[in-house]
Amino acid sequence: MDFHELGSKIIEEYKDVFSRIDDRMIDAFIHEITTHERLFFIGVGREGMMTRAFAMRMTHMGKEVHWIWDDTTPGIGEGDLLVATIGSGEIGHIRYVCERAKEHGARIVIITGSPSGNAVKLADFVLFIPGQVYGGTDDVAPSVQPMGNLFEQSLLIVLDMICIKMVDENPDITYEKMEKRHRNVE
Known part of the structure; x- marks a missing residue:
């Protein structure tokens, strides 16, 4: 397959993924983030x-944002939201973190390409991105790409689209305000 033919095929894969996403699920995810x-x-x-x-x-x-693996991350608790990406639906050490966060009263959102996965049962809410994922077992858009490429690429695009939608729906968030919060010591 030549380069342009491959590009066209991958764009068709994206269309397949996006056509399978439920708009209500996107709105519910945005609600989780905004609340x-x-x-x-x-x-x-x-x-x-x-x-x-x-x-x-x-x-x-x-938003006040923390990455679980950073040394400066504070304790998690009631009123906090943990967003965990578990493409295959089961990654042991992420499952462990979700269990601990839930014990401390945090709400859990899991983004996955395999909602039948075992760790997904811990979620209060699941954002399903139906693209082929490494180790996944659910009915999703297939891909000519290796392993979880389609899920990973779709994940980035869907999350970027969610950001655009959040700006469009909230007059208090603007690109100009976002730019002022961008790291300025580069």
Whole structure:
């Protein structure tokens, strides 16, 4: 397959993923984010990178944001939201973090490409991104790409689209205000 043919195929895969996403689920996810001031995030590998990009945008939107693996992350508790990306639905050490967060009263949102996964049962809310994920077992958009590429790429795009939607729906959030919160020591 040549480069342009492959690009066209991948764009068709994105269309397949996005056509399977329930708008109500996106709105409910936005509600979870907007009704919590302190947001904690966790993810690993490429999924983690995409999740971390979203966490950065939440900081730009004025949220108090913490990445679970950072040494400066405070304790989590009641009123806090943990957003965990578990593409396959079961990653042992992320499951452990979710269990501890739940014990301390945090609300748990899991973003996954495999909602039948065992760890997903811990979630108070699940955002299902139906793209092929490494180790997933659910009915999702298939891909010519290796492992979890389609899920990971779709994750970044969906989370960026959520940011755009949040700006569109909230007059208190503007791109200009977000830019003022961007790190300025680069």
